[in-house]
Amino acid sequence: MEKLRILHNDTCPICSREVASYARIADRTGLPLQIDGLEAAPDWGLDRDTAAQSFRVELNGARLEGLDAFRALWERLPGWRWLAWVTGLPGVHWLADLGYRHLAAPALYALHRRRQRRAA
Template identity: 75%
Template sequence: MTKLLHNDTCPICSREVAAYARQAERAGVALEIDGLDAAADWGLDRDAAARTFRVQQNGRIVEGLDAFRLLWARLPGWRWLARLTGLPGIHWLADRGYRHIAAPALFALHRRRERRAAQRSSR
């Protein structure tokens, strides 16, 4: 069983994970999807869980690009991307792109959504 933890409050992340879920269902791949409410089950708080994508398989938790690669390798329509991003130069570039650009940008948007929600609820 492959299990993922993602920021389900992020519209971009949610759409992407929904696409993975559809592909997994069509391929008969067992996939369990957790959102931020399950962060404590992963040993994390909500902010830590929102910072990066995580996959658990065979008791091992992987995060970031390697988590995506682990998931992609299990999904027929995505295996090519797992192989491509495993190539040394491409892995290095994609990992840094995710870790230093995409993940921080998505987390900043998450924090902004959280602040707006807190402001609305305090009114």
């Protein structure tokens, strides 16, 4: 099975916990998974700020972002395949993608920016 590579905002406590749970499942099941944090953004052709704005994966040379990135990961994780299937349904996919792009991702990015301002 091709290694799935993840790029996520490792400074986000919510994102980090979620990705850590995926990593535990991958370890248990032998799923080849590489997890990159924001320091790897240049390897992905992104700056840190852009990388912090959305969840991304690379699989078979293709890079996916947002809901499609989550679905590519969920399809490979036991216990999560059902969610990949449900979010692949036409109406559900549209709504879930809209929710991620316009609600979840911007909210998490706003929290990221707030943490950066406090740290500065």
